[in-house]
Amino acid sequence: MMEEPHYHIPALLAETIEGMNIKPDGIYVDCTFGGGGHSAEILRKLGKTGKLLGFDQDEDAFNNIIKDERFTFVHSNFKYLKNFLKFHGIEKVDGILADLGVSFHHFDEAERGFSFRYDGELDMRMNQKSQLTAANVLNNYPEDKLADVFYLYGELHNSRKIARAIVSHRDKQSFKRIFDFVEVLKPFFSREKEKKDMARVFQALRIEVNQEMEVLKSLLNQCVEVLNKDGRLVVLTYHSLEDRLVKNYIRSGNFEGKLVKDFYGNVLAPMKAVNNKVIVAGEEEIAKNPRARSAKLRIATLNV
Numbered sequence: 001m002m003e004e005p006h007y008h009i010p011a012l013l014a015e016t017i018e019g020m021n022i023k024p025d026g027i028y029v030d031c032t033f034g035g036g037g038h039s040a041e042i043l044r045k046l047g048k049t050g051k052l053l054g055f056d057q058d059e060d061a062f063n064n065i066i067k068d069e070r071f072t073f074v075h076s077n078f079k080y081l082k083n084f085l086k087f088h089g090i091e092k093v094d095g096i097l098a099d100l101g102v103s104f105h106h107f108d109e110a111e112r113g114f115s116f117r118y119d120g121e122l123d124m125r126m127n128q129k130s131q132l133t134a135a136n137v138l139n140n141y142p143e144d145k146l147a148d149v150f151y152l153y154g155e156l157h158n159s160r161k162i163a164r165a166i167v168s169h170r171d172k173q174s175f176k177r178i179f180d181f182v183e184v185l186k187p188f189f190s191r192e193k194e195k196k197d198m199a200r201v202f203q204a205l206r207i208e209v210n211q212e213m214e215v216l217k218s219l220l221n222q223c224v225e226v227l228n229k230d231g232r233l234v235v236l237t238y239h240s241l242e243d244r245l246v247k248n249y250i251r252s253g254n255f256e257g258k259l260v261k262d263f264y265g266n267v268l269a270p271m272k273a274v275n276n277k278v279i280v281a282g283e284e285e286i287a288k289n290p291r292a293r294s295a296k297l298r299i300a301t302l303n304v
């Protein structure tokens, strides 16, 4: 089934599947198919009449398609969830999984440009056909917009200085390769914190290139409309910005976390949490899969 054994190792696999509460004849969506690890497990729990749709915007995920008549691969951004459900004649679903961000495959392929460890193209697009690349952002964004990207999505306190250095570099020579960018960043970080801070800069750029916060918001809003009454929304996030959005949305129905109450003091939110405390990986899983360290799992259902 999986052509590349290390395309991805799914995080919190058992906890995620348990959170989906799979009914054998239900209809499920895996918004982030990737290497198909979570999908394969969902299919294992489904009966003959169950269905699974797996979305991925990356054409590399085609190599992992599961040959099973209950499975349909959708090569698209999950922000088009409702449209594709309609296209496939599906009105409501019993569970939606989103295992956000990139896969190991993205980090490990130098030419995809996601990792500061390799000198690839400054690309970072999950969808190879989209227009905006990391090089476009670095070479064309105004200085204040660059600073906002690093501050908002990387939570970097020296974001203005970094943006200034990017602009003065590109005035002489435009950015093409990862290591051009890494050299400009190096003076800003201490030896001890270099890896951590580089990772934040790269995360920020990746979020911007793929418009990750916007598509997540769009997905959450659509889930409320397409989930069955006792359906489940299961979301795995890997950084605090995403987790905050998901947590706020589940708690309050908005992304700011502003609680709106009725006359009797009941919170008016379209969803409610199934697990009040966020689920994280245990030491044993982290030892086997260090990238599971930052995974946070939240499960919700409709508030009806």
Ligand SMILES: C[S@@+](CC[C@H](N)C(=O)[O-])C[C@H]1O[C@@H](n2cnc3c(N)ncnc32)[C@H](O)[C@@H]1O
Binding pocket: 008, 009, 010, 031, 032, 033, 034, 035, 036, 037, 038, 039, 055, 056, 057, 058, 061, 076, 077, 078, 079, 099, 100, 101, 102, 103, 126, 215
């Ligand atoms: C963390 S990996 C998921 C791994 C998967 N759960 C597994 O078991 O292999 C995230 C995957 O979702 C895809 N992805 C991320 N954002 C997406 C979006 N907005 N629309 C469609 N696919 C997306 C990425 O291309 C990547 O393959």
